[in-house]
Amino acid sequence: MIAHVTALPLVVGHRGASGHRPEHTLASYRLAARMGADIIEPDLVSTQDGVLVARHENEISGTTDVASHPEFADRHCTKVVGGREVTGWFTEDFTLAELRTLRAVERCPDLRPDNTRYDGLWAVPTLDEICALVHHESRRAGRRIGIYPETKHPSYFASIGLPLEGTMLEVLARHRLDGPGGRAYLQSFEEGNLRELAGRTESPLVQLLGADAEVDVARVATYAQVLGVHKSLVTPGLVAEAHAAGLAVHAWTLRAELVPDPYAEVRELLDAGVDGLFSDQPGLTVQARSEWLSLQERTG
Ligand code: G3P
Ligand code: CA
DSSP, X not given: OOTTOOSSOEEEEETTTTTTSOSSSHHHHHHHHHTTOSEEEOEEEEOXXXXXXXXXXXXXXXXXSGGGOGGGGGGOEEEEETTXXXXXXXXXXXXXXXXXXXXXXXSOTTTOGGGGGGTTSOOOOBHHHHHHHHHHXXXXXXXXXXXXXXXXXXXXXXXXXXXXXXXXXXXXXXXXOSXXXXXXXXXXXXXXXXXXXXXXXXXXXXXXXXXXXXXXHHHHTTTOSEEEEEGGGXXXXXXXXXXXXXXXXXXXXXXXXXXXXXXXXXXXXXXXXXXXXXXXXXXXXXXXXXXXXXXXXXHO
8 A cells, every 4th residue: 555545536625726816815725625625835935034825836916916016116017937038027025915915817817807805805815825725624623634745946945045844844843734644735847845854754755857857656655745837748657667766646727617527627637546636626636536437336
């Protein structure tokens, strides 16, 4: 038995239920939990005063109303982040109190026009608040909901004196979510900070690999417990190789609007043997998983 292969393939609420609400808001995470997601996914970046908040990237012009705040106009700038030149407003230039004056907006208004009705309603949440929500929703649902944080641009944040890892572990530990028991999965695209985390936590570590990545299963197995792969990389052969090396396989990201048959996509990935699915529509994915499990039972 591989340590982090769960009895049921996990459904991860990707950025909450981001197909239905602006991503990385408490409303999005809450809806994911109420749709039956096993675990919710915040991407983490830092404020100037070292507080971890949930945003997909530290540049926030696409996910908040910062551009309409004249008092922050002079913070608009260009930086190099992860080897790329990026222009906009950056979380590390705002204190938490300043960031809290902003409101979240839908990242993909063309793809998800219905979500724009929520623009301007909700603040950027802290990791601390998300952990509290996990406990509240777990009590409400009578099941243990997990948390699946991703450190975003960890080398960059370390280089500006705002390392993410220690603060993330401290907050998770304070909420009793870190450590044995599998309630937190910690993910990163960077190998370096996962290797560092390996010496500091017993929570499973997830090496993220993009669609163009070289997959070196044996190497990842030396420091992580899960291959978090772009769904296009999933084949039954890769899953078998990962399982043989003791790694679970989680695939990202299911976006119902972008495929002709989202139920068929879930079936194909589960048939290939994956152990977890990141989904923007976790309710649909939970339903598709139930149908797949029923079919498995009927066909033995
Ligand atoms: O963390 C899994 C998946 O979310 C990775 O891609 O860019 O959506 O954070 P991204
Ligand atoms: Ca992510």
